[in-house]
Amino acid sequence: MFKIVFISLALCLAVVLSAPVDHVDQPPVAILESTHEKHEDGSYNFSYLGEDGTHRHEEAVVRNQGTENEYLEISGSYSYFDANGKEVVVNYKADDHGFVPEGGAILPQISLAAKQVSEQVSQPDLDYDKPPKV
Numbered sequence: 001m002f003k004i005v006f007i008s009l010a011l012c013l014a015v016v017l018s019a020p021v022d023h024v025d026q027p028p029v030a031i032l033e034s035t036h037e038k039h040e041d042g043s044y045n046f047s048y049l050g051e052d053g054t055h056r057h058e059e060a061v062v063r064n065q066g067t068e069n070e071y072l073e074i075s076g077s078y079s080y081f082d083a084n085g086k087e088v089v090v091n092y093k094a095d096d097h098g099f100v101p102e103g104g105a106i107l108p109q110i111s112l113a114a115k116q117v118s119e120q121v122s123q124p125d126l127d128y129d130k131p132p133k134v
Contacts, residue, residue: 041065054080071096
């Protein structure tokens with residue numbers, strides 16, 4: 001069940017993000033500030049600020065490091081200005097239980113459903129073997 005909900009949410013997000021954009025003839029947006037760090041343990045953080053006021057910030061922390069249940073806990077936000085000049089801000093979190101976006105153009109029902117699924121205790125998938133660590 002978790003896989004179906006997660007895949008459905010991912011597909012919805014992909015459709016929204018792949019929507020056609022008007023004003024394709026505009027020049028690329030210059031990046032005014034950009035930072036990125038990647039650490040030995042797999043954690044990272046990055047951010048950027050565009051000249052049009054768009055920004056994104058994301059950081060990831062390794063949880064259960066060195067165990068079979070190791071995963072990245074990711075949190076971040078992005079913003080842009082819609083066609084009416086209103087700033088749209090989206091905050092998100094992702095971990096071993098799923099992706100939870102909130103705010104901006106994300107419907108509250110989607111945020112609530114994603115949050116509820118992410119809070120469920122996952123049951124082991126008996127048909128899946130994790131690949132060996134390299």
